[in-house]
Amino acid sequence: MVKERKLRVMVAKAGLDGHDRGARIIARAFRDAGFEVVYTGLHQTPESVVQAAIQEDVDMVGMSSLAGAHRYLFPEVVRLLREKGGEDIDIVVCGGGIIPDEDVPKLKEAGIAEIFGPGSKLDDIVNWVREHVKPRVA
Amino acid sequence: MTNAVEKVIAGDVRTVARLIRDIDDGVPGVRETLKALYPHTGHAYVIGITGAPGVGKSTLVDQMVARLRKAEKTVGVLAVDPTSPFTGGAILGDRIRMQRHSLDEGVFIRSLATRGHFGGLTQSTRSAIDVLDAMGKDYILVETVGVGQDEVDVVKSAQTTIIIVIPGMGDDIQAIKAGILEVGDIFVINKADREGADKTLNELRQMTEMGQQKYKEGKWTPPILKVEAVFDRGVVELLDAIEKHRAYLMESGGDQHLLRRTLRIREELAEMVKDRLVQEVLDQLIEGGDFERAVEAILAGEMDPYTASDNLVLSKLGRKR
Numbered sequence: 001m002v003k004e005r006k007l008r009v010m011v012a013k014a015g016l017d018g019h020d021r022g023a024r025i026i027a028r029a030f031r032d033a034g035f036e037v038v039y040t041g042l043h044q045t046p047e048s049v050v051q052a053a054i055q056e057d058v059d060m061v062g063m064s065s066l067a068g069a070h071r072y073l074f075p076e077v078v079r080l081l082r083e084k085g086g087e088d089i090d091i092v093v094c095g096g097g098i099i100p101d102e103d104v105p106k107l108k109e110a111g112i113a114e115i116f117g118p119g120s121k122l123d124d125i126v127n128w129v130r131e132h133v134k135p136r137v138a
Numbered sequence: 139m140t141n142a143v144e145k146v147i148a149g150d151v152r153t154v155a156r157l158i159r160d161i162d163d164g165v166p167g168v169r170e171t172l173k174a175l176y177p178h179t180g181h182a183y184v185i186g187i188t189g190a191p192g193v194g195k196s197t198l199v200d201q202m203v204a205r206l207r208k209a210e211k212t213v214g215v216l217a218v219d220p221t222s223p224f225t226g227g228a229i230l231g232d233r234i235r236m237q238r239h240s241l242d243e244g245v246f247i248r249s250l251a252t253r254g255h256f257g258g259l260t261q262s263t264r265s266a267i268d269v270l271d272a273m274g275k276d277y278i279l280v281e282t283v284g285v286g287q288d289e290v291d292v293v294k295s296a297q298t299t300i301i302i303v304i305p306g307m308g309d310d311i312q313a314i315k316a317g318i319l320e321v322g323d324i325f326v327i328n329k330a331d332r333e334g335a336d337k338t339l340n341e342l343r344q345m346t347e348m349g350q351q352k353y354k355e356g357k358w359t360p361p362i363l364k365v366e367a368v369f370d371r372g373v374v375e376l377l378d379a380i381e382k383h384r385a386y387l388m389e390s391g392g393d394q395h396l397l398r399r400t401l402r403i404r405e406e407l408a409e410m411v412k413d414r415l416v417q418e419v420l421d422q423l424i425e426g427g428d429f430e431r432a433v434e435a436i437l438a439g440e441m442d443p444y445t446a447s448d449n450l451v452l453s454k455l456g457r458k459r
Contacts, residue, residue: 004163005159006226027229028229031222036221036227037227037229037230038230038249039229040234048237048240051240051241052247055246057159135163
């Protein structure tokens with residue numbers, strides 16, 4: 001009896017930014033979409049986010065940033081995931097929050113799959129995840 | 139497969155993480171890995187921690203981990219949170235209180251959702267305990283919301299079971315009494331700086347004393363400890379109490395330990411047989427089409443579900459009525 005794998009995602013907040021309302025709302029939307037959501041809480045480092053993501057075997061890490069540190073924090077999470085998780089790591093990283101449009105191309109270049117800025121609709125985010133993040137196969 | 143077994147024993151975090159997911163998702167083949175791992179289990183000391191939402195389980199677990207790490211013990215944590223019965227999703231937030239340990243290589247923390255499949259939680263959590271045990275963790279802390287039989291069974295499979303309450307829960311203690319009071323080896327009154335802690339202490343004392351005859355072994359009186367987990371008060375005393383309970387289990391040649399282990403194995407084996415049996419029979423019935431035919435017969439009013447289930451089960455077990 002093969003059951004369908006459940007999607008596991010992590011919602012993470014790194015750095016000193018203490019605004020977690022958005023992250024909590026996203027976490028709830030993901031739960032209501034039927035995902036298992038690991039929430040890290042505030043003030044994480046990229047290292048602790050990555051270590052948690054590996055221990056929890058999540059399919060995606062969603063980073064939230066509202067205080068301007070995304071240009072360092074998001075790419076650092078991607079880099080560490082590749083470093084600690086091995087070459088075949090398949091965890092998707094996406095982000096959201098107060099992120100200027102001109103930063104988006106640079107973030108995508110650094111390996112962040114998608115950025116959801118202010119005004120993004122919860123349904124759109126959930127649908128994007130459903131479409132782009134699949135539970136690990138092997 | 140054998141590769142995975144070797145990696146788990148070597149303590150490879152990613153392999154362990156993936157294996158626990160495979161257990162949870164019921165991936166075929168996982169059983170073979172578990173079979174190969176089983177001979178490498180039995181070294182870890184398993185502590186179950188249970189209590190209503192908000193009593194401070196995660197905070198206490200976090201402090202216990204810190205203390206155990208100071209004593210240079212390695213620790214595995216399994217934190218169980220409920221799955222929403224409506225959406226199938228879950229928010230697993232226990233890590234929030236424990237994230238300071240996430241970079242410590244001597245600690246492995248994993249959040250599990252109850253998922254609601256019958257018997258599933260108990261079995262998959264026990265398997266996850268085995269994996270962390272084989273990984274070489276000295277202590278494994280299992281945290282659950284202690285509601286429902288499944289979760290009680292989970293904490294029951296621990297060597298030492300801790301039940302947490304907070305002052306002023308009033309009638310909630312009455313609710314605890316029915317079902318899980320009997321499995322508590324140690325009681326913790328957390329947030330003991332709050333009003334009513336002594337009243338709660340007295341109530342618990344009365345209850346454990348009244349419940350004494352229920353303890354088969356009889357000689358262990360569950361201690362009741364006042365703790366303020368947030369301030370790290372009473373945590374050392376709690377760990378002392380755990381060590382005392384452990385010593386008690388091992389005294390006179392480990393009689394109590396053996397008794398518990400026998401009970402545990404008996405219970406687990408019965409459950410595993412039950413699960414396998416149900417799965418096997420159902421699979422066969424569904425694959426062979428008998429199941430759907432019976433559904434149609436009931437729909438058409440040709441048969442009642444009682445007769446149908448009798449026929450289905452007995453046809454597979456090869457016994458005729």
